[in-house]
Amino acid sequence: xAELLITVVKILVIILVVLTGVAYMTLAERKxxxxxxxxxxxxxxxxxxxxxxxxxxxxxxLKEDFTPPGANRALHALAPMLAMTPxxxxxxxxxxxxxxxxxxxxxxxxxxxxxxxILFIFAIASLGVYGIAVGGWSSNNKYALLGSLRASAQMxxxxxxxxxxxxxxxxxxxxxxxxxxxxxxxxxxxxVLSQPLSCLLFVxxxxxxxxxLPFDLPEAEPELVAGYHTEYSSMKFAMFMLGxxxxxxxxxxxxxxxxxxxxxxxxxxxxxxxxxxxxxxxLLQVATFLAKVALWxxxxxxxRWSLPRFRYDQLMGLGWRVMLPLALANLAFYGLWSLKDxx
Amino acid sequence: MREVFFxxxxxxxxxxxxxxxxxxxxxxxxxxxxxxxFALAGVYVLMDAFFLAAVQVAVYAGAIMVLFLFVIMxxxxxxxxxxxxxxxxxxxxxxxxxxxxxxxxxxLDLGRRLPAPTPGAAGEVGAIAARLFGDYLLPFEITAVLxxxxxxxxxALAHRE
Numbered sequence: 001x002a003e004l005l006i007t008v009v010k011i012l013v014i015i016l017v018v019l020t021g022v023a024y025m026t027l028a029e030r031k032x033x034x035x036x037x038x039x040x041x042x043x044x045x046x047x048x049x050x051x052x053x054x055x056x057x058x059x060x061x062l063k064e065d066f067t068p069p070g071a072n073r074a075l076h077a078l079a080p081m082l083a084m085t086p087x088x089x090x091x092x093x094x095x096x097x098x099x100x101x102x103x104x105x106x107x108x109x110x111x112x113x114x115x116x117x118i119l120f121i122f123a124i125a126s127l128g129v130y131g132i133a134v135g136g137w138s139s140n141n142k143y144a145l146l147g148s149l150r151a152s153a154q155m156x157x158x159x160x161x162x163x164x165x166x167x168x169x170x171x172x173x174x175x176x177x178x179x180x181x182x183x184x185x186x187x188x189x190x191x192v193l194s195q196p197l198s199c200l201l202f203v204x205x206x207x208x209x210x211x212x213l214p215f216d217l218p219e220a221e222p223e224l225v226a227g228y229h230t231e232y233s234s235m236k237f238a239m240f241m242l243g244x245x246x247x248x249x250x251x252x253x254x255x256x257x258x259x260x261x262x263x264x265x266x267x268x269x270x271x272x273x274x275x276x277x278x279x280x281x282x283l284l285q286v287a288t289f290l291a292k293v294a295l296w297x298x299x300x301x302x303x304r305w306s307l308p309r310f311r312y313d314q315l316m317g318l319g320w321r322v323m324l325p326l327a328l329a330n331l332a333f334y335g336l337w338s339l340k341d342x343x
Numbered sequence: 344m345r346e347v348f349f350x351x352x353x354x355x356x357x358x359x360x361x362x363x364x365x366x367x368x369x370x371x372x373x374x375x376x377x378x379x380x381f382a383l384a385g386v387y388v389l390m391d392a393f394f395l396a397a398v399q400v401a402v403y404a405g406a407i408m409v410l411f412l413f414v415i416m417x418x419x420x421x422x423x424x425x426x427x428x429x430x431x432x433x434x435x436x437x438x439x440x441x442x443x444x445x446x447x448x449x450x451l452d453l454g455r456r457l458p459a460p461t462p463g464a465a466g467e468v469g470a471i472a473a474r475l476f477g478d479y480l481l482p483f484e485i486t487a488v489l490x491x492x493x494x495x496x497x498x499a500l501a502h503r504e
Contacts, residue, residue, distance in 0.1 A: 122401050
């Protein structure tokens with residue numbers, strides 16, 4: 001019973017943190033873009049614009065929820081949910097700290113340490129495309145349909161390179177569990193150092209999977225109005241937005257977990273103070289994890305406001321003619337490399 | 344607890360399977376098929392076959408059905424473009440098939456003759472890998488070649504002009 005309660009609390013805390021994080025990501029996006037373009041950004045609502053997300057949320061709720069004539073009403077309402085749910089589900093298997101002692105319980109800071117860990121993430125992530133595909137089709141709008149077709153093709157193409165980029169990591173660790181992958185990086189160099197190409201391929205694929213610039217063709221404004229969510233308004237549109245930002249946070253958390261040591265902070269963790277106090281160590285690990293994820297989120301914003309968009313054929317060419325062969329060569333190289341440890 | 348979940352997922356699988364073959368809109372039918380795959384994955388999880396469940400979702404629900412969806416969306420078939428499914432002959436076929444199924448399960452007690460599932464370590468990744476790349480390596484590789492032949496064939500057909 002206590003186990004169940006602890007799990008429920010963990011789920012609630014994660015959802016709360018992720019959704020608050022997403023709300024402030026929208027503010028951060030506007031602030032960072034303003035900083036990069038030498039503007040001030042939103043600064044009217046609250047000090048330094050800090051209450052802006054609340055104002056935006058209220059505005060979303062109060063807007064008219066419009067379904068275009070000729071649209072498939074049921075699917076039009078279903079699509080935003082399909083876009084947001086898989087994005088949130090992924091957090092179940094991401095470890096954000098070691099163990100935290102609470103009132104005599106050793107609470108592991110992960111919701112479900114599945115034996116298939118990383119496979120679960122790929123399975124769930126592959127469902128993310130349905131929200132976009134169904135949303136675009138059910139809107140009965142040519143721009144929306146084109147946007148969703150682009151998104152589907154793009155996500156399927158880059159999923160392959162993404163999966164192939166992770167396999168060398170799994171080969172080194174010998175386990176699909178994300179906790180094992182993090183523990184391996186606690187004892188060995190981070191995978192970004194031992195497998196830089198895997199990391200680079202994964203990061204590029206992650207940018208494509210989250211439909212962020214330079215890969216945001218599904219919603220390329222000059223060609224497609226707003227792509228798959230052209231016909232969405234009010235909270236349904238907000239859910240697509242939330243899904244996109246949650247995906248970005250998931251991608252950052254995955255990059256950190258797989259290649260940047262997860263919640264480990266080298267040297268500081270081995271200080272006598274942290275070795276003696278398990279609770280402080282756990283808090284340090286959570287803080288480290290959050291800080292690393294925040295750094296990657298900043299990089300996502302930085303890239304968006306610095307790089308132009310790819311052309312569609314360039315995007316597909318990069319995915320199939322560059323990323324895929326490189327990922328295969330990388331896999332073959334580390335496969336042969338790992339043979340040297342075998343008897 | 345396990346039983347409750349089993350009946351939930353089994354009922355979901357059967358129900359969504361029925362909806363797949365009765366919906367008039369092809370896209371709705373395809374989405375119910377995705378739901379059926381998902382329910383099957385749930386049943387696999389209850390049998391401790393986590394790997395199979397993940398692959399079921401990633402490959403069938405995530406990749407193959409997306410391609411189906413593509414085709415349906417591009418053809419943009421509405422219910423009016425399709426010939427009626429429920430013709431007289433199909434109705435009779437339905438009735439005959441359902442009767443045969445009920446007979447098989449009640450009369451021959453097929454449900455009890457099926458081998459019982461063996462939950463446990465057999466569904467773990469390591470165990471499956473040992474089987475696939477050890478005992479059944481040759482059939483596995485032949486399947487891979489078969490898939491390659493299919494890919495080469497489809498590329499050749501697409502480039503015929």
